[in-house]
Amino acid sequence: MIELSPASCSRVVCYCRDCRAYLRWLGADALLDAYGGTEIIQLAPRQLTIEHGAEQLRCVRLSEKGLMRWYAACCRTPVANAVSGKVPFIGVAKAMLPEVGDAEVGAAIGIHGRLAPGGCPPGVHPRGPLGLVLHASRLMLRWWWRGMGQPSAFYDEHAQPRVVPEVLGASTRTSLAERDRIATPA
Numbered sequence: 001m002i003e004l005s006p007a008s009c010s011r012v013v014c015y016c017r018d019c020r021a022y023l024r025w026l027g028a029d030a031l032l033d034a035y036g037g038t039e040i041i042q043l044a045p046r047q048l049t050i051e052h053g054a055e056q057l058r059c060v061r062l063s064e065k066g067l068m069r070w071y072a073a074c075c076r077t078p079v080a081n082a083v084s085g086k087v088p089f090i091g092v093a094k095a096m097l098p099e100v101g102d103a104e105v106g107a108a109i110g111i112h113g114r115l116a117p118g119g120c121p122p123g124v125h126p127r128g129p130l131g132l133v134l135h136a137s138r139l140m141l142r143w144w145w146r147g148m149g150q151p152s153a154f155y156d157e158h159a160q161p162r163v164v165p166e167v168l169g170a171s172t173r174t175s176l177a178e179r180d181r182i183a184t185p186a
Contacts, residue, residue: 006106009047010136011094013037013108015116015124018062019081021176022069025060025168026076031095035121036180039094040081041105042136044148045155048080048092054153059165062173068165070154085155088143089136117180 019038023031032038050057058073070079078093094100109132110124120126143149155161168176 004041004043004047004100004104008139009041009043009105010132010139011039011041011105011108012091012132013039013110013124014091014112015110015114015121016112017115017177017180018066020117020180021062021173022060022081023078024176024179025062025172026071026078028076028078028095031078031093035116035118035124037110037116037121037124039108040091041094041097041100042089042091042139044088044139044143045082045090045152046088046143046148046150048090048153050079050153057154057163059154059161059163061165061167062176064167066167068154068161080154082154085149085152085159085161087140088147088149089140090152090154 013033015035015037020032020036023029023038053072053074056072056074057070057079060069060071061067062069068082068084070082071077072079077095079096080093081091083089109129110121111128111132113120113124114126116124150157
């Protein structure tokens with residue numbers, strides 16, 4: 001891991017259904033906050049190095065065109081999300097970086113609050129604040145310009161996934177959506 005700062009990454013708590021479905025599929029519901037949010041640190045692929053256990057990395061997609069969601073097969077721990085190997089942007093599960101705090105990455109910004117079970121949590125943006133969107137766009141442009149998409153723990157030098165992604169079937173997605181409907185804030 002290289003040096004992180006609020007200028008080199010962003011930190012969000014996402015309340016979208018897909019982030020919840022992913023954690024529930026992994027059996028990692030305990031990583032959801034009281035309102036169903038997932039804390040994610042958004043950074044360039046080159047900023048993350050997996051020193052041990054890379055052979056345990058697996059990839060799942062909630063649908064054919066969904067995000068690539070990487071996890072450790074040995075313990076079903078979420079690792080990161082990515083659009084593709086061609087986009088220099090990954091969302092790393094904060095649980096993977098327990099030592100990283102506000103000083104390194106800034107305060108978390110709540111996004112997609114309108115999708116939280118029970119409605120938008122206090123202080124959370126219903127979608128994504130413009131300032132965060134602009135910050136993330138600047139970061140991606142800078143990372144693309146500097147070639148920060150490689151090396152990547154998740155994609156080879158041709159931007160192909162290092163493992164074949166599993167795509168969840170319709171019945172699994174329906175089951176996960178049903179669990180989301182019955183969830184209520186703590």
